[in-house]
Amino acid sequence: MKFTAYTFGGQDVRIRPGRQRREWMNDTPRRFAYRCLPLSMANMHGWELVVQEPFDIVWDGSSEADGVQIIPVGQEEKQDKFSMGGVDVYGWFGSGIVTFYTRAILETPDDYNLWVTGAPNFFKAGIQPLSALVETDWMPYTFTMNWKVTRSEQRIRFEEGDPYCFFFPVPRGDVEKMDPQMRTLQEEPEMKCQHRKGKLQREFAQKVRAIKDVKDEQIENLHEIKPQGWYMKGEYPGGDKDFPDHQKTLDVSSFSDDKSTENGGR
Known part of the structure; x- marks a missing residue:
């Protein structure tokens, strides 16, 4: 545009x-x-x-x-x-x-x-x-x-x-077209399941790291329970799916004075 x-x-x-x-x-x-x-x-x-x-x-x-x-x-x-x-x-x-x-x-x-x-x-x-x-x-x-x-x-x-x-x-x-609603998590079983998986993994990882003198390499498969990076990678906590349109950066065009092009000269 x-x-x-x-x-x-x-x-x-x-x-x-x-x-x-x-x-x-x-x-x-x-x-x-x-x-x-x-x-x-x-x-x-x-x-x-x-x-x-x-x-x-x-x-x-x-x-x-x-x-x-x-x-x-x-x-x-x-x-x-x-x-x-x-x-x-x-x-x-x-x-x-x-x-x-x-x-x-x-x-x-x-x-x-x-x-x-x-x-x-x-x-x-x-x-x-x-x-x-x-x-x-x-x-x-x-x-x-x-x-x-x-x-x-x-x-x-x-x-x-x-x-x-x-x-x-x-x-x-667009903001006026929205239909805001309040619902409980219990009404959305899939979201509730994903939320619980993430919550349990975070709590377990935090408890493991709270143990003194424990190194990551001393705990088998610790990397599998690390919560960091789910949103960064566009992944669901369960690891069973991801979001295909996830964005990690933006490619915003500069304003151009080239009259032969549109979309900021891209």
Whole structure:
């Protein structure tokens, strides 16, 4: 499906596919955070708009628009608005809200909205991204990305390369088509069986490892009862079947200016 970014003439708007890696995930012991496949998949599930020059944000705690000041790195003079390439940053709304105005119009396919938010699992102390749902299949103008400062009188830095916006298309109305239901596990014998197999294997493996001075190689077939990796491999706990459409990564296309191709130049 065609997904187009229309930039205003001569503006350097930097968009890239979502990245799997996070610095804090790299710093976890043995990088164990990457063992959580849903976490990594969320990181890649869309596109990022990227900061081109480093700057600091300071909010004085007031509700006034000029209560938010931008300070380019290397300077001490505060600015009401900071421009870098294809984006302006300022405190338009007041109340500690920082606005990123990107000089690009994103056009989704018919009947697709755009979910606009901060990059998943990407954190900044003292500031929080605000999320929005935008009808970008008809809208002939750009949207703004907004962050809420939560700590006044503190310098909050955006480094070059930091994502300030993350977005992905969602079919309009799908959430309203859902028919939410509450049921007991006893009503689904197959799910109950798989759940019990997984629960028993986890409990047994934990008890075995709780025994002091016991090594994996000293216990015959211990690998068969290790619970780790079921979801990563798309397997059911019973080991009798798997999910054929399981995804372990995403191949998200870059925005391309090649007019001879569609689907992001893929």
